[in-house]
Amino acid sequence: MSDLEEFHHSLIADIQGDADALGLYTQEAFFEKVGEILTEAGEIDQADFAYYSGTGQKGVKLEVTGYGGDPRDADGVFSLILCDFQVQPDMRTTLAASLQGQFKKLLEFLRHARTPDFAEQLEETSSGAQLSDLIQSRWSSIEKIKLIFVTNSDNRARVDAKLAGEMAGKPVTYNVWDLKRLQAYVEQGKARADMTVRFAEDFGGGVPVLKASGSDTAFESYIAVIPGAQLAEIYDRWGARLLESNVRSFLQARGNVNKGIRKTIMEEPQMFLAYNNGLAATAEGVELEQTADGLLLVSAENLQIVNGGQTTASLHAARKKAGDGMKDIYVQMKLNVIPTISADTVVPRISEYANSQNKVAAADFFANHPFHIRIEELSRKILAPAGGGGYRETKWFYERARGQYADERSRKTDAEKKKWDAEFPKNQFFTKTDLAKFENSWSGRPEWVSKGAQKNFAEFAKTIEKVWGRSGAKINEVWYRNLVAKAIIFRRLEKLVSAQEWYEGGYRANIVTYAIAKVAHDAREMEKVVDLSRIWRAQAVPSPLEEALLVAAAEAQDTITNPPDGVRNMSEWAKTQACWKAFSERKLRYDDAFQQVLVDEDDARSEEDEVTEDENLTKSVEAQTRVFELGAAFWAEAKTWGRIRRLLSPAEYNTLEICAKIPSRLPTERQTEFALEILAKLEAEGFGAAEAAE
Numbered sequence: 250m251s252d253l254e255e256f257h258h259s260l261i262a263d264i265q266g267d268a269d270a271l272g273l274y275t276q277e278a279f280f281e282k283v284g285e286i287l288t289e290a291g292e293i294d295q296a297d298f299a300y301y302s303g304t305g306q307k308g309v310k311l312e313v314t315g316y317g318g319d320p321r322d323a324d325g326v327f328s329l330i331l332c333d334f335q336v337q338p339d340m341r342t343t344l345a346a347s348l349q350g351q352f353k354k355l356l357e358f359l360r361h362a363r364t365p366d367f368a369e370q371l372e373e374t375s376s377g378a379q380l381s382d383l384i385q386s387r388w389s390s391i392e393k394i395k396l397i398f399v400t401n402s403d404n405r406a407r408v409d410a411k412l413a414g415e416m417a418g419k420p421v422t423y424n425v426w427d428l429k430r431l432q433a434y435v436e437q438g439k440a441r442a443d444m445t446v447r448f449a450e451d452f453g454g455g456v457p458v459l460k461a462s463g464s465d466t467a468f469e470s471y472i473a474v475i476p477g478a479q480l481a482e483i484y485d486r487w488g489a490r491l492l493e494s495n496v497r498s499f500l501q502a503r504g505n506v507n508k509g510i511r512k513t514i515m516e517e518p519q520m521f522l523a524y525n526n527g528l529a530a531t532a533e534g535v536e537l538e539q540t541a542d543g544l545l546l547v548s549a550e551n552l553q554i555v556n557g558g559q560t561t562a563s564l565h566a567a568r569k570k571a572g573d574g575m576k577d578i579y580v581q582m583k584l585n586v587i588p589t590i591s592a593d594t595v596v597p598r599i600s601e602y603a604n605s606q607n608k609v610a611a612a613d614f615f616a617n618h619p620f621h622i623r624i625e626e627l628s629r630k631i632l633a634p635a636g637g638g639g640y641r642e643t644k645w646f647y648e649r650a651r652g653q654y655a656d657e658r659s660r661k662t663d664a665e666k667k668k669w670d671a672e673f674p675k676n677q678f679f680t681k682t683d684l685a686k687f688e689n690s691w692s693g694r695p696e697w698v699s700k701g702a703q704k705n706f707a708e709f710a711k712t713i714e715k716v717w718g719r720s721g722a723k724i725n726e727v728w729y730r731n732l733v734a735k736a737i738i739f740r741r742l743e744k745l746v747s748a749q750e751w752y753e754g755g756y757r758a759n760i761v762t763y764a765i766a767k768v769a770h771d772a773r774e775m776e777k778v779v780d781l782s783r784i785w786r787a788q789a790v791p792s793p794l795e796e797a798l799l800v801a802a803a804e805a806q807d808t809i810t811n812p813p814d815g816v817r818n819m820s821e822w823a824k825t826q827a828c829w830k831a832f833s834e835r836k837l838r839y840d841d842a843f844q845q846v847l848v849d850e851d852d853a854r855s856e857e858d859e860v861t862e863d864e865n866l867t868k869s870v871e872a873q874t875r876v877f878e879l880g881a882a883f884w885a886e887a888k889t890w891g892r893i894r895r896l897l898s899p900a901e902y903n904t905l906e907i908c909a910k911i912p913s914r915l916p917t918e919r920q921t922e923f924a925l926e927i928l929a930k931l932e933a934e935g936f937g938a939a940e941a942a943e
Contacts, residue, residue: 253403256432257340260401264334271757272747276300279334280314283399283426285682286434288703291489292397292424293317293328295701297820298755301377305361312354316380317395318701319821324566325392326488327384329355333400341402343427348398348408352423355396359416363388374810374819376755382817393485394419399426409444412486422486435655444487447548451486452479455538455545458584469535469586473546475528477514477521477564477578484565492558510563518574527581528557535586546584557582620717620724621681625649627729633677636788645733646673648680679736685709686762687735691769693833695762699823734781738765741790742798749799756809759823763805763832764798770833771801777847793842800837808832876908876921884908887928890936901927 268278277298284296295318302312317328331351335341361367362381371378394416398408404427411423449455456479462470484491513524534550554561560580568575628647635642648654658669679687682702689698689709697708716723742761746752752760772778784790790798808831812822822828876884888905891897897905901923907916908924916924928936 253428253432254340256435257401257428260428260431260435261336265336271743275336276314276332276334279399279401280330280332283332283431284315284330285702286431287317287330287397287399287426288701289682290434291492292426293330293395294323294489295704296330297701299376299380299820301358301375301380303377305357305367309357310354311358311361313358313377313380316383317397319383320387320391322700322704324488324562325390326395327387327391327393328395328397329359330397330399331355333398333402335401340428343400343402343404345405348404348423348425351398352396352413355398356416356421359384359394363417373817379818379820383821388417391419394421395424396421397424397426399431401428401431403428435652444490444552445548445550446483446487446552448479449538449545449547452482454479455547456582457542458537458544458546460544461583468588471535471544471546471584471586473582473584474522474579475582476576477518477580478568478575480561480580481564481568481575484561485568491552491561492554510560511567514564514567514571514574514578518571518577521578522581525560525580526557527583528560529555530557530582530584531555531587532584533587535584549584618713618717619721620713621647621649623721623724624684624729624732627724627726631726631729633733634786634788641671643671643677644673645677645679645736647684648678654678676740682706683736684732687732687739690739690762690765691735693766693770693829695759695766696824696826696829698762699759699820730785731781734784735765737784737788738779738790738794738798741795742802745795745799746802749803751803751806753806753810756806756819756823759809759820760802760805763809763823763829764802766829767801767805767832767835767837768794768797771837771839772847775847776850778850780846780848783846791846793840794846797839797843797846800839804835804837805832808835872921872925873918876916876924877911881909881911884911884924887931887936891927891931894934896931896934897927901930 264275264278264282267273267282268275271278273281277300280296280298284293284298287293288295296315297318298315300314302310305311312331313329314332315330317323317326317330320327331354333343333351362377362384365385368378368381368385371381396413404425408423408425413421413423415421446452453476456473456475458471458473460469461472462468510525513521517524530552532549532552536547536549538545538547557580564575564578564580571578624647628645631644632642633645646654654673658666661669682705685706685708686698686702689695689705694705694708697705700708739761742764743757746757746760746764769779779794784794808828809823810819812819812828816822884905888897888902888909891905892902904916904920904923905927907914907920931937
């Protein structure tokens with residue numbers, strides 16, 4: 250069995266498992282799965298399920314599975330998504346001819362949805378009617394239409410951001426995500442979707458470059474000056490996929506258009522090169538051509554802008570108003586060629602360092618922030634109790650960077666995989682965007698969770714520095730256990746909502762986050778909190794809490810599906826602060842048993858303090874043990890090495906001096922901890938590297 254066939258069977262099993270667990274149709278479960286992939290890849294900003302299938306005028310077929318959110322929040326790009334998921338033992342093949350029929354269904358739906366008569370024939374609260382209403386109300390603000398076909402078949406035609414005509418003067422592009430493309434993203438941990446930017450063939454000509462690296466350097470580097478109009482045209486085709494994921498999230502948190510950049514574009518285009526810092530970019534491969542006038546960049550594989558995202562987005566946004574002024578705009582670009590094998594580790598670092606000159610907070614470079622590293626470390630060592638239905642302790646796997654779970658598992662033998670699966674069950678796997686979803690639900694921001702994984706994560710990132718503090722002391726075992734308890738609550742409620750008689754279908758994701766936010770809010774109003782430690786110990790949600798959550802969930806559905814006059818799209822209503830305000834102010838009647846799962850805030854804090862004290866004692870003992878095990882000779886060598894290189898402060902030198910006299914002098918608990926901090930600092934500067942290499 251080939252890798253692709255194995256992925257095919259695994260994907261079907263995952264989708265069927267999700268559908269059974271959450272009470273969804275397989276098409277909806279598939280949409281939720283691929284929606285996460287498309288948003289992470291930058292293909293769309295968010296994924297909203299809105300299924301419709303029917304026939305239109307003259308019997309044409311109309312079908313849509315969902316859309317990519319409000320076009321006003323996506324630079325005027327409106328995305329329609331059609332999913333084709335079939336459960337078959339053998340892989341299917343999709344030929345180019347059948348692709349035309351799939352895209353025609355989307356086009357015809359769009360064509361019909363623009364007419365008032367179409368929506369009037371549908372039930373007002375149906376997905377088709379609401380999507381039609383959104384299309385009609387936003388049509389004037391739509392600048393580009395993106396049609397996306399996602400399938401679990403092997404597509405033999407390469408279709409990616411392919412321009413395919415216009416509708417009412419608006420350009421239409423086609424995109425296909427097939428089994429191979431999904432596999433590359435899910436299984437191989439590929440952080441960037443494949444794309445080839447052909448400057449010469451598709452965008453008016455090659456870009457003049459100067460080589461800026463020697464023959465013996467690890468990576469090739471080039472300096473280029475690219476026309477602003479050409480850069481805007483490239484962004485118009487590829488959109489946010491052109492931006493490295495950290496930069497994309499950074500822009501989502503702050504808005505896409507910089508007023509200073511726009512002013513230069515409009516008023517002094519000829520000074521753009523002088524005023525603007527330019528771009529830092531990477532590519533996994535380039536095609537160059539030597540001409541009489543010098544070296545030309547003909548094409549670039551997986552081009553990613555790692556600094557200059559606002560410049561690029563602003564040029565794109567202002568290109569129409571700038572008119573002829575665009576021809577006077579040029580942008581400096583530093584391009585590093587990073588091979589595929591190194592891209593996932595090197596590109597994020599370049600992104601972080603390139604943006605540091607702009608005082609971008611470290612929290613914006615999410616995967617490498619100490620917060621996420623700490624959560625990853627805790628997830629690998631903390632054993633979760635077996636719980637009532639279990640027979641052994643397990644762990645929850647936190648995926649800090651895409652593909653970690655699959656990558657670590659794939660490197661094991663069959664026997665090791667069985668052990669791995671028992672230690673890290675698949676249903677105890679969660680990602681950065683999951684974490685943000687759990688935390689923002691709990692802290693009363695369900696409207697942000699409703700805006701989709703990437704926007705919600707960008708919003709959550711703003712709070713990371715505050716949560717982390719100066720040393721990250723708050724992110725300890727207690728914080729991690731509470732996080733897992735919140736994950737257990739969230740996932741349990743997803744299943745419970747789907748099984749309720751009152752559940753009308755649709756908006757489950759909104760209902761779940763709103764219900765959790767409301768229960769947490771109402772507990773705080775009583776000056777209490779949900780006893781998360783109880784949930785951690787049982788690895789399950791107690792019945793009184795389930796009942797309270799369902800009371801809130803039923804009311805959440807009522808709030809979301811009954812928006813105020815003038816608002817017809819319920820999904821968009823759930824994304825507003827007004828929706829959360831209206832719901833948070835509702836008075837709900839919980840059963841008396843709800844009090845059983847609440848504890849006083851002071852009691853919760855005292856329990857956290859006790860665990861923290863235990864952790865600190867354990868760390869102190871571990872520090873003392875390690876310092877003594879390393880021995881006096883080791884610390885004397887470290888002291889000399891650091892002194893020669895002038896890396897030690899007087900306090901650091903004195904501490905190492907004491908450690909170098911063990912056992913005649915014994916360092917205090919604080920001194921042993923300080924000694925290990927000094928050692929980490931020296932090792933970062935190269936201490937021990939020469940010995941390790943020998």
